[in-house]
Amino acid sequence: MPVLVMKFGGTSVAxxxxxxxxxxxxxxxxxxxxxxxxxxxxxxxxxxxxxQWANETSPxxxxxxxxxxxxxxxxxxxxxxxxxxQEMDIPARSWQGWQVPVKTSSAHSSARIExxxxxxxxxxxxxxMRVAVVAGFQGLSETGRxxxxxxxxxxxxxxAFAAAFEAIxxxxxxxxxxxxxxxxxITEKARRLNKISFxxxxxxxxxxxxxxxxxxxxxxxxxxxxxxxxxxxxDKEPNIGTLVCSxxxxxxxxxxxGIAHSKDEAKMTLISVADRPGIAAAIFxxxxxxxxxxxxxxxxxxxxxxxxxTFSCPTDQVLKAEKALNGSKDDGDINFSHLVADTNVAKIxxxxxxxxxxxxxxxxxxxxxxxxxxxxxxxxxxxxxxxVLIDRxxxxxxxxxxxxxxxxEKVT
Amino acid sequence: MPVLVMKFGGTSVAxxxxxxxxxxxxxxxxxxxxxxxxxxxxxxxxxxxxxQWANETSPxxxxxxxxxxxxxxxxxxxxxxxxxxQEMDIPARSWQGWQVPVKTSSAHSSARIExxxxxxxxxxxxxxMRVAVVAGFQGLSETGRxxxxxxxxxxxxxxAFAAAFEAIxxxxxxxxxxxxxxxxxITEKARRLNKISFxxxxxxxxxxxxxxxxxxxxxxxxxxxxxxxxxxxxDKEPNIGTLVCSxxxxxxxxxxxGIAHSKDEAKMTLISVADRPGIAAAIFxxxxxxxxxxxxxxxxxxxxxxxxxTFSCPTDQVLKAEKALNGSKDDGDINFSHLVADTNVAKIxxxxxxxxxxxxxxxxxxxxxxxxxxxxxxxxxxxxxxxVLIDRxxxxxxxxxxxxxxxxEKVT
Numbered sequence: 001m002p003v004l005v006m007k008f009g010g011t012s013v014a015x016x017x018x019x020x021x022x023x024x025x026x027x028x029x030x031x032x033x034x035x036x037x038x039x040x041x042x043x044x045x046x047x048x049x050x051x052q053w054a055n056e057t058s059p060x061x062x063x064x065x066x067x068x069x070x071x072x073x074x075x076x077x078x079x080x081x082x083x084x085x086q087e088m089d090i091p092a093r094s095w096q097g098w099q100v101p102v103k104t105s106s107a108h109s110s111a112r113i114e115x116x117x118x119x120x121x122x123x124x125x126x127x128x129m130r131v132a133v134v135a136g137f138q139g140l141s142e143t144g145r146x147x148x149x150x151x152x153x154x155x156x157x158x159x160a161f162a163a164a165f166e167a168i169x170x171x172x173x174x175x176x177x178x179x180x181x182x183x184x185x186i187t188e189k190a191r192r193l194n195k196i197s198f199x200x201x202x203x204x205x206x207x208x209x210x211x212x213x214x215x216x217x218x219x220x221x222x223x224x225x226x227x228x229x230x231x232x233x234x235d236k237e238p239n240i241g242t243l244v245c246s247x248x249x250x251x252x253x254x255x256x257x258g259i260a261h262s263k264d265e266a267k268m269t270l271i272s273v274a275d276r277p278g279i280a281a282a283i284f285x286x287x288x289x290x291x292x293x294x295x296x297x298x299x300x301x302x303x304x305x306x307x308x309x310t311f312s313c314p315t316d317q318v319l320k321a322e323k324a325l326n327g328s329k330d331d332g333d334i335n336f337s338h339l340v341a342d343t344n345v346a347k348i349x350x351x352x353x354x355x356x357x358x359x360x361x362x363x364x365x366x367x368x369x370x371x372x373x374x375x376x377x378x379x380x381x382x383x384x385x386x387x388v389l390i391d392r393x394x395x396x397x398x399x400x401x402x403x404x405x406x407x408x409e410k411v412t
Numbered sequence: 413m414p415v416l417v418m419k420f421g422g423t424s425v426a427x428x429x430x431x432x433x434x435x436x437x438x439x440x441x442x443x444x445x446x447x448x449x450x451x452x453x454x455x456x457x458x459x460x461x462x463x464q465w466a467n468e469t470s471p472x473x474x475x476x477x478x479x480x481x482x483x484x485x486x487x488x489x490x491x492x493x494x495x496x497x498q499e500m501d502i503p504a505r506s507w508q509g510w511q512v513p514v515k516t517s518s519a520h521s522s523a524r525i526e527x528x529x530x531x532x533x534x535x536x537x538x539x540x541m542r543v544a545v546v547a548g549f550q551g552l553s554e555t556g557r558x559x560x561x562x563x564x565x566x567x568x569x570x571x572a573f574a575a576a577f578e579a580i581x582x583x584x585x586x587x588x589x590x591x592x593x594x595x596x597x598i599t600e601k602a603r604r605l606n607k608i609s610f611x612x613x614x615x616x617x618x619x620x621x622x623x624x625x626x627x628x629x630x631x632x633x634x635x636x637x638x639x640x641x642x643x644x645x646x647d648k649e650p651n652i653g654t655l656v657c658s659x660x661x662x663x664x665x666x667x668x669x670g671i672a673h674s675k676d677e678a679k680m681t682l683i684s685v686a687d688r689p690g691i692a693a694a695i696f697x698x699x700x701x702x703x704x705x706x707x708x709x710x711x712x713x714x715x716x717x718x719x720x721x722t723f724s725c726p727t728d729q730v731l732k733a734e735k736a737l738n739g740s741k742d743d744g745d746i747n748f749s750h751l752v753a754d755t756n757v758a759k760i761x762x763x764x765x766x767x768x769x770x771x772x773x774x775x776x777x778x779x780x781x782x783x784x785x786x787x788x789x790x791x792x793x794x795x796x797x798x799x800v801l802i803d804r805x806x807x808x809x810x811x812x813x814x815x816x817x818x819x820x821e822k823v824t
Contacts (some may be wrong), residue, residue, distance in 0.1 A: 005667075016465060016468055019469070050488060054491070055495050056498045057431070057492050057495045062495060062498055065494045065498070065506055068491040068506055069488050069491035070491060072485075075480060075481070076462060079478070079480040080465055080466065080481060081476045082477045083469045083470040083474060083477045083478070083481075084471060086473075093474075094480055096480065098510065099556060146508075271577075
C-alpha cells in the first residue's frame with residue numbers, strides 16, 4: 001500500500017476534540033487505501049509552557065536537559081492520537097523519536113535528522129497496522145540523548161519521514177488553507193495558489209510567510225517530496241490546499257507568484273566608512289561572530305575615499321549589531337563616522353520563478369511603487385525575487401498596488 | 413562514594429519553587445559526600461490530567477499507549493530537577509526510564525521491575541557526576557515499549573534503585589513528616605514513630621495509611637533496603653522522619669505500634685446459606701473472578717443446616733459483589749436467603765510486631781471497645797495485627813480509646 005505522511009500542527013491537535021477531528025482525516029486516507037504515517041506536534045501551548053519552565057529554571061540551560069523536557073508534549077499527543085484511531089477501529093500505534101529511532105546530530109535544540117530506519121514501521125504495516133503515529137520535533141543522538149529539531153521541527157520530521165518511506169505525498173495540516181499570493185489581511189484580493197514551486201516557497205518562507213519551516217521545504221526540494229499545505233479546520237470539499245512541488249510539475253508558471261512583506265527587518269547605515277579593500281569583511285565579520293543575520297547590503301558610491309554602507313537585519317538584533325559595530329569602531333579598523341538604525345521600515349518582496357525567463361519585473365515593481373509615491377530605500381534581488389525596503393507606513397499600500405500590478409487576483 | 417537514593421513525590425515537586433526546595437535537600441546530601449540518585453514523580457496534578465485525557469479518549473484503552481502518555485509527566489520533572497541542580501553548580505543529568513533502562517515486565521500499567529543495570533550511571537559517577545535524576549514510575553518492556561508501574565510506582569522505582577545500587581538508604585520525601593501511631597487528625601496524642609518494621613509498615617499500608625505504596629515496602633523488605641519517610645516541607649532540624657527497617661534493627665519493639673482505620677470497607681452478609689462442604693468456595697470463587705478484594709470473612713455457627721456468612725470488601729466493590737453473588741444465586745449452588753450490605757462501618761486495626769511474643773493484646777482491645785459501649789461486628793487477626801469492623805459513628809472514639817489503652821502517646 002502506498003505510504004502517505006500527514007502532519008498535524010499544534011492548533012490542529014489543541015484539544016481532544018481537535019485530535020478526533022484530525023483522526024477523522026486520517027481515517028479517510030486509510031479508507032482510500034493508504035498506509036499512513038501521522039506526525040504530531042504538541043497540543044497548542046504545551047511546548048511554550050515547557051520552554052518557559054526550562055528557561056525560568058536555568059536561563060543558560062544545558063541543551064540536553066532542555067530537549068528532554070520540551071520534547072515531552074509531542075509524546076502525549078502521539079499516544080492520544082493512537083488511542084483515538086484505535087477507538088475508530090483503525091490499527092494504530094505511537095512511536096516516540098527514540099523508538100523509531102529518528103537518528104539526529106548531537107546539536108541539541110537544533111539537531112539535524114541523519115537517518116530514519118524504516119524496517120520497524122514497515123514490518124508493522126505488513127502485519128496489518130494501518131497508521132504509525134510519530135511524535136514530531138524530536139530525535140535521538142548517537143550518545144542516546146533526546147534531541148529536538150528547533151521550533152517548527154515537526155514539519156521537518158514529516159518531510160524526512162516522507163523521504164525515508166518514499167511517500168506519495170506529505171500533507172501538512174495547519175490553521176490556514178494554503179499558500180496565498182499575499183497576506184489576505186492586507187488585501188481581500190489575495191488568492192490561494194493551487195501549486196507553488198519549492199524555490200518560491202523557500203523565498204516566501206524566509207520572507208516571513210510562516211506557514212512552513214524553511215528547513216522542511218529545503219528537505220522536500222532535495223528529496224523531491226510533494227508537500228501539500230492544507231487546513232485542518234476547513235470542512236469544504238475539496239480541501240486541496242496548496243501543493244509545493246518541483247518546477248517541472250507546474251505547467252504554466254507565474255511571473256510573480258506572491259508578494260511577501262515583513263516588518264521585522266531594520267535598516268542600518270554606517271555613515272562615512274573608509275572606502276578601501278577589506279572594509280566589508282571588517283564590518284560584517286564582527287556581525288557574523290555575534291550572530292546577526294544580515295540580509296540586504298548596499299554600498300553607496302564613494303566620495304573622497306569615504307562611503308556609506310547600508311544593510312538590513314532583524315529588528316530584534318539591532319542592539320546586538322550596534323554593540324558589535326561600536327566595539328569594532330574602537331579597533332580603528334572600520335572607522336565610521338556614526339551608525340544610524342531605522343526600525344521604521346518594511347520589506348516588500350515579489351517572488352516568482354517566471355522572473356528567470358521574463359524581464360521587466362523589477363522595472364514594473366519600481367514603477368508601481370513610484371506611482372504611489374513610495375520611496376525605495378534599499379533594493380536586493382535574487383534569481384526569483386526582488387526585495388525592497390520602504391517606509392513602514394506604506395507597507396499595506398505597497399502590497400496592494402503590487403498585487404494589482406502583477407494581476408495576482410487572477411492567479412490560480 | 414556511598415550512594416543515597418532520594419525520592420520526591422508530586423507535591424514535593426509541584427512547582428519550580430518546590431523543585432528548587434527539593435534540590436537544596438539534594439545539595440546538602442551531595443555536600444555530605446554522597447553520590448545521589450534522585451527519583452522524581454510528575455508535578456502534582458500532571459499525571460491526573462494525562463490519565464483523564466487517556467480515559468476520555470478511550471475508556472477501554474490500549475495500555476501500551478496509556479503508559480506512553482501518562483509517563484511523560486515524570487520526564488519533565490526529571491529534566492527540570494537536573495537543570496535546577498546544574499544551576500547550583502552540581503554536576504547532574506536526567507535519565508528517562510528507557511535510558512537507564514529500567515527493564516520491566518510487559519504488564520502495562522502495572523509492570524514489575526525486573527532489572528536495573530547500574531554500569532551506565534556508576535560510570536558517570538566515576539566521571540564526576542554527583543546526581544543522577546531518574547524519572548520514576550516508568551520502565552521499558554522487552555519489546556521496547558514504555559511501561560508504567562501503577563499508581564505510587566515512583567516509590568517502587570526508588571526502592572528498586574536503592575537495591576540495585578546497594579544504597580545506604582532510600583529517603584522518601586513526601587508531604588507528611590513520617591509514620592504516626594495513628595491519624596493525627598483523629599487524636600492529637602498521635603506520635604511520630606522513629607522506627608517501624610517492614611512487617612508493621614506493610615500492615616499499615618494495606619490498611620489505608622497511604623504514605624508508602626505496599627509494593628515498595630515489600631521490595632524494601634526483600635532486599636533489606638533502609639527506607640526513610642520524611643517531609644519535604646519541614647524545615648526544622650533534625651528532619652529525621654521515620655525509618656522503616658528490619659525487625660532486628662529495632663531494639664525495643666512496641667507491642668502495638670499503631671492504630672489504623674479505614675472507612676472504605678463494607679460489611680456484606682449472606683443470610684441463611686446452606687452449611688455444607690464447598691460452600692465457601694462457591695461464594696468466594698465468583699467474587700474472586702470479578703475482582704472483588706475480600707478482606708475479612710466469618711461464618712456463624714450453623715443452625716438446622718443453615719448459616720450466615722459475613723465478609724468485608726472495599727466499599728466501591730459492593731455493587732460488583734452483589735451482582736456476582738445474585739448471579740450465582742440463580743445457579744442454585746449458593747442458595748442463600750438474601751444479601752445484606754452495610755457500608756456504614758469502619759475497620760479499626762491494632763498493628764505491632766510485639767504481638768508475636770506478648771499475649772493479651774486482643775483481649776485488651778476487645779475490653780477497651782466494650783468499655784466504650786462499641787459493638788464488634790467482625791474480627792480478623794494476623795500474626796501482628798488485630799482488625800475489627802464497627803459502626804462507623806464510633807470510629808474516632810475507637811481510635812482514641814485504643815491509642816490511650818496501648819499507651820501510644822509514650823511510644824518513640
